[in-house]
Amino acid sequence: MSRRPAGGLGPLRDVVAGDMAGADVAHDLGHLDRVAGLAARIASREGHDGFVTAVAAYVHDHHRAAEARLGRSVAPAECREAARDALRRSGIDEGLHGPVLDAVEATGRYSFSAGEAPAPPSEQAAAIAAFLHDADMLDAMGATGIARAFAYGGAIGEPLWDPAAAVRADGYRSGPTGSVVAHFHEKLLRLRGELRTDAGRTMGERRHAVLEEFLRRFRDEWIESHDDDATAPPAP
Structure with missing residues (x-):
């Protein structure tokens, strides 16, 4: 069993809260709390240490x-x-630093639009990366994903839906998109197919269904408001 700091995850959370000051609304401490909880749950369901993944x-x-x-x-x-320093200041066992940081780097390199990232250098890091990846994807899906998408879109001034900008035919690319609803089609609806674990895929089915239902309702209400289905966003 890995050594836990006396306060569990509390010391790490406190340290990271300071480190993350100024991060955008979609990647704030609340996001980290949710991903930590999801990652721990996925890891536990897959028979691994939820604490290390959190x-x-x-x-x-x-x-x-x-x-x-x-x-x-x-x-x-x-x-x-910087991440290693946060682990050190929090009293996280130094034996975990390498696998945790390797997993974070592997997850950061992975993108559904760019293909699979190189495998992390150890089985432990690979497992952590898979659980973390799925947790991060899940937080961009479902009701939470909807809330995050519109919070971030509002922060950078994106419209709800812009028929003139429409949806990129080539899918998601990093950076601003034409509208928040376009971002759903370019990225969020594709996340279900990128989940790596059985536990993540089970949770992802429910959250994906919420995304689709929201988009159906948004499209219906757009047509009601504009009396024009030609300018409405595509159906999911």
């Missing part, structure tokens, strides 16, 4: 805070030492 969840977005400070894209590998 630790990885709390340090998986240090690059997001760096992006907010620097105004540019930052890879998780660039923030490896």
